[in-house]
Amino acid sequence: MAKPADQHDQLIEAQDRFIASWGQMAGAWGISRTMAEAHALLYITGRPMNTDEIMDRLQISRGNASMSIRALLDWGIISRTHKRGDRKEYFEADQDVWSMFRSIVRERIKREVEPLLATLYEIRDASPAPDDATGQAQKELLANQKRLEEMLSFLKVMEKLSQRFVSPSGSGLELAAKLLTKLDK
Amino acid sequence: MAKPADQHDQLIEAQDRFIASWGQMAGAWGISRTMAEAHALLYITGRPMNTDEIMDRLQISRGNASMSIRALLDWGIISRTHKRGDRKEYFEADQDVWSMFRSIVRERIKREVEPLLATLYEIRDASPAPDDATGQAQKELLANQKRLEEMLSFLKVMEKLSQRFVSPSGSGLELAAKLLTKLDK
DNA sequence: CGTTTCTTTCAGAAATTTTTGAAATCGATG
DNA sequence: CATCGATTTCAAAAATTTCTGAAAGAAACG
Structure with missing residues (x-):
């Protein structure tokens, strides 16, 4: 005993x-x-x-x-x-794991995603208009811009998705369960 | 020019x-x-x-x-x-940002969440049955177990959610867009 | 095979991050 | 406003991570 x-x-x-x-x-x-x-x-x-x-x-x-x-x-x-x-x-x-998780995600978006997005926008806007180039150089420029755009839209969607997920309304557990159900449809 | x-x-x-x-x-x-x-x-x-x-x-x-x-x-x-x-x-x-993202999430679950889950299960199963204790000690034991369970269920839901999100069917972008819409309902 | 080219390994060096502990600062209290 | 306990700061030390470069290992060629 x-x-x-x-x-x-x-x-x-x-x-x-x-x-x-x-x-x-x-x-x-x-x-x-x-x-x-x-x-x-x-x-x-x-x-x-x-x-x-x-x-x-x-x-x-x-x-x-x-x-x-x-x-x-x-x-x-x-x-x-x-x-x-x-x-x-x-x-x-914080005794609620979900609200703790929310804080972490919120903070990480702020510290990591947002600065990266800002830099990527800057790079995009600073890049030369490719109209006046021809041939290989132009091709490369366009290809680069396409990839930059893809990355930007990815990050924006992720940011929005996280913010949605992380918004303080309702219990995180409920929301997650709802999500899991909905993903099946 | x-x-x-x-x-x-x-x-x-x-x-x-x-x-x-x-x-x-x-x-x-x-x-x-x-x-x-x-x-x-x-x-x-x-x-x-x-x-x-x-x-x-x-x-x-x-x-x-x-x-x-x-x-x-x-x-x-x-x-x-x-x-x-x-x-x-x-x-x-990989030229598809979404599939790249999937690989990263999959890998991180494998490397980080799964080992943590395994350890937490171990801790839970090794902890003494509190039936034979009384008073303060028992109270604390129970409270601890409750928090451990909460953390475990949180991690399990997260793991499942990520795996669902990360499953290779369909375009990630579409899925994300769908999710964003559905979250509004 | 022997040679050549490409790739991996790994011990030590360099860089970076984390931690310490003592001094400075803060702020409540009489 | 002087004191004393609590807290923060920060330069230096310790720990950890990352990187280098030379040597060993593989694989392709003639």
């Missing part, structure tokens, strides 16, 4: 494994490992923690903790809270 | 800018900058190139070129070709 201490140890161990595997995903989400781990910690424990608790649990420096927490706040996937009679700031993760 | 040489220079310049901005997205896609640039080069020029041409154009070493090309082949977004009377291998990018 398991003693309470054993169970607690097992809980901590399971949490640590969760945190570690979440941390490994960090690269995929374009954030640092520590940032992902801090988020995983707040998510899986489900309770507000202050900087020192996070530092201790993840074995990281104060500076690193501060930076990572700040970044998570910027991404909008954790928020500040306070405890009565305690000067420290506490942080808690 | 523009001379052919000018136009050619402008073409090269526009291509280089495309390559550079594509390269900046590399991090976002979980690949190295060179890998993204090599892909951009093959995509925007639209013609097969051999290793030396890629090396020269991107100013990278032979080793780097070889590795990057190999990785792109592994991802399935470029393919080998050959020229008659030429021993060298030539490489060309």
Whole structure:
């Protein structure tokens, strides 16, 4: 029969494994490992923690903790809270995975897709009108422009699709289920 | 009036800018900058190139070129070709942005989501049955399991949704357009 | 075969990213 | 407004990723 201490140890161990595997995903989400781990910690424990608790649990420096927490706040996937009679700031993760996912997608569109789109528009608009060229040069120019246009329309559709998907109305899970059904038709 | 040489220079310049901005997205896609640039080069020029041409154009070493090309082949977004009377291998990018996107999503699910899912299942199944605990310890265990389940169901839905979206039937653009319409209903 | 041409590998170098920790800043409190 | 705890900043260090180039390996040719 398991003693309470054993169970607690097992809980901590399971949490640590969760945190570690979440941390490994960090690269995929374009954030640092520590940032992902801090988020995983707040998510899986489900309770507000202050900087020192996070530092201790993840074995990281104060500076690193501060930076990572700040970044998570910027991404909008954790928020500040306070405890009565305690000067420290506490942080808690969004407990709804779907709204967390939305924040991440929204942020990534803003940081990655939008700048790329802007640059591609610029390139397109700066490119010479091919009317006055003939032969090979003209052919190449036209082919290039075609590919640029294709990429632009791809990115625009993706952006719109993501924004639609990510719009805050309704539960993400419901929407996803609806989508899965509709895709079959 | 523009001379052919000018136009050619402008073409090269526009291509280089495309390559550079594509390269900046590399991090976002979980690949190295060179890998993204090599892909951009093959995509925007639209013609097969051999290793030396890629090396020269991107100013990278032979080793780097070889590795990057190999990785792109592994991802399935470029393919080998050959020229008659030429021993060298030539490489060309998938010219359909949507099918390229599909390959990337498919690969990332395989590399990132699936291993994470496997680990999370493992964690769940290894966690102790909470029946024999009481009070605080039990509460925490249950709360943890709930969050783990939520994350699991989220990942499973995402995986399914992506696979659906990414299935090779029909044009991606059409599908996306259809989706956008249907989402409105 | 032996030679030549092309491709891959991989140990070390270079570049980049992440983390640390101490100092500076902030801000609540008496 | 001086103090003290909490937080942020940032230059330097550490860790990680990427790149190079020379050497080894394959494959095509005569």
